[in-house]
Amino acid sequence: MSFRVDPAASDYRWTEFRDVEAWAEGASDAIVAALAHAVQERGGARLLLSGGGTPAPVYRALPDAVLDWSKVRVGLVDERASDAAEASNALLVRETLLRDGARAAVLEPLHPVPGDPPPQPGADLVAEADARHRAADAPPLVAVFGMGDDGHTASLFPHGPDLADALDAEAHFVRTDASAIAGARGWPRRITLTPAGWRHAAARILLLRGDGKRRLFGRALESGDVAELPVRALFAGDTPLHVYWCP
Ligand SMILES: O=C1O[C@H](COP(=O)(O)O)[C@@H](O)[C@H](O)[C@H]1O
Numbered sequence: 499m500s501f502r503v504d505p506a507a508s509d510y511r512w513t514e515f516r517d518v519e520a521w522a523e524g525a526s527d528a529i530v531a532a533l534a535h536a537v538q539e540r541g542g543a544r545l546l547l548s549g550g551g552t553p554a555p556v557y558r559a560l561p562d563a564v565l566d567w568s569k570v571r572v573g574l575v576d577e578r579a580s581d582a583a584e585a586s587n588a589l590l591v592r593e594t595l596l597r598d599g600a601r602a603a604v605l606e607p608l609h610p611v612p613g614d615p616p617p618q619p620g621a622d623l624v625a626e627a628d629a630r631h632r633a634a635d636a637p638p639l640v641a642v643f644g645m646g647d648d649g650h651t652a653s654l655f656p657h658g659p660d661l662a663d664a665l666d667a668e669a670h671f672v673r674t675d676a677s678a679i680a681g682a683r684g685w686p687r688r689i690t691l692t693p694a695g696w697r698h699a700a701a702r703i704l705l706l707r708g709d710g711k712r713r714l715f716g717r718a719l720e721s722g723d724v725a726e727l728p729v730r731a732l733f734a735g736d737t738p739l740h741v742y743w744c745p
Pocket residue numbers: 547548549550551552553575576577578587643644645646647650651652653
């Protein structure tokens with residue numbers, strides 16, 4: 499693996515809140531501010547969101563903001579290939595974010611969503627996501643990440659068999675296989691944004707909740723192997739990583 503990052507030298511910002519409500523408001527304000535800036539400066543924005551159990555309160559707060567959502571394309575940082583609705587990060591985003599004015603945003607699929615019509619035969623959704631992401635006219639990217647209790651971020655898992663390839667990839671989206679990883683037992687087949695894909699993002703936000711994740715992030719700040727804690731890969735980027743935490 500040639501991917502290297504030095505957490506000790508990383509530029510990150512940490513903001514903490516007393517409770518979930520304040521955290522959801524603070525983090526959603528930051529996301530909307532980054533989107534509004536991109537819309538004003540470049541006429542549009544892309545918002546890539548993560549799934550999991552953490553971010554729902556933040557996503558629910560987003561539509562309350564005054565923003566021209568018709569200029570915002572919403573996609574996913576990663577997706578789990580599964581027929582089970584509760585596994586789908588896209589469904590989480592649809593159910594939390596797409597209300598009121600935010601319904602005007604366009605949701606970019608990363609994987610067939612349970613209940614949706616299947617994609618055209620032969621369609622390669624990873625290649626399509628990659629091409630969309632690399633398009634010369636793609637608007638500025640605002641990317642929102644999470645971190646699992648095992649230190650994974652996006653669908654980059656500790657000591658995953660394809661982790662090194664994903665970290666080193668020129669591709670901005672790749673498939674990963676999490677079947678060997680205990681925490682991902684339910685949804686082994688994944689599609690994920692890579693460091694190449696988030697490196698040039700206009701804004702990168704990491705949403706964390708709980709003392710366990712705070713401690714784990716503290717460990718990630720110590721120098722060490724990215725394969726042990728893939729969240730360390732987020733320290734590679736052109737812009738600082740903004741971390742929003744609450745108990
Ligand atoms: O599997 C995933 O997990 C991470 C972390 O989720 P959480 O439940 O610990 O909040 C998430 O960021 C990622 O998008 C998701 O696919």
